[in-house]
Amino acid sequence: MDSGTVTLRPFRVSDVDDFILWAGDDQVTRNIRWKTITSKEEALTFIKEVCIPHPWRRSICIDDRSIGFVSVYRWSGNEICKADIAYGIAAKYWGQGITTKAVKMAVLEVFKDFPDLVRLQAFAAVENKASQRVLEKAGFTKEDYISKWAEVVPLKEMDSGRVTLRPFRVSDVDDFILWAGDDQVTRNIRWKTVTSKEEALTFIKDVCIPHPWRRSICIDDRSIGFVSVYRWSGNDICKADIAYAIAAKYWGQGITTKAVKMAVSEVFKDFPDLVRLQAFAAVENKASQRVLEKAGFTKEGLLRKYTYLKGQLKDLVIYSFLSTDISVAVDDELL
DSSP states (O other), X not given: OOGGGEEXXXXXXXXXXXXXXXXXXXXXXXXXXXXXXXXXXXXXXXXXXXXXXXXXXXXXXXXXXXXXXXXXXXXOGGGTTEEEEEEEEOGGGTTSSHHHHHHHHHHHHHHHHOTTOOEEEOXXXXXXXXXXXXXXXXXXXXXXXXXXXXXXXXXXXXXXXXXXXXXXXXXXXXXXXXXXXXXXXXXXXXXXXXXXXXXXXXXXXXXXXXXXXXXXXXXXXXXXXXXXXXXXXXXXXXXXXXXXXXOGGGTTSSHHXXXXXXXXXXXHHHOTTOOEEEEXXXXXXXXXXXXXXXXXXXXXXXXXXXXXXXXXXXXXXXXXXXXXXXXXXXXXXXX
């Protein structure tokens, strides 16, 4: 194949028909963290809300038509010198050297785009010999074997017991800084981005642990995010606000929705006099709105110029979940 026909570019909404051909193929998604796309609507949403806003995700193209992706996830805080790379292409193009070419192109671009980047690393399942060959041909050095490091399984097929909520612990500090130190995660919440291990430790000790109702969202008991509930007081004691966030690498996998559902169930048990749980999402934060809707919240209205967030005056969408909605949510889960 003429190497000039293989290019990398940002995703576009117009990629949707080509995108679903490969992102909807279980052969392609079985070795990556994406769940298999099952409809054009889902593909369009994923492109708009996950691929396009991603800090560094490119469509692998032949003659400008999308046949796969390559993504780079930068670490944060004291680990800002590192980044992870992931990729996948349509099965019909396997074994033709296209993935290797795309990875080589990505490596060149990434080190130009991030001059302070020192280390780009990749992971491949032991049985995925093809991916290991791609990395070796692209110039990566094989460093080690990591035993039982991760399971690449979409949440749809994941043992639900892997996703849990629990109080924060001081021992969460190393996992905590990976996501609380990421501007992508903190830009839509009131927390400032954590910049050091010392700051992370102080925040866990002085803010997270004493909080009346803050839980760490965990996979296999490792902290990947948080969900918090803030009760009102006085005549408004019947109300509470909920907020949440998870590590960017877990976006789009249904984990936040599951965590919010779990939190809702726990909160109404912990506070029997609670009647109304409400949530706010910036108008432009469609992903958070989708989480709330999937978790059973009702969209109530638009609050214009409601509050400042990171120095910008925002329009917010308000959602609610009432104590009487619990039985409806349970019924929906059983359907």
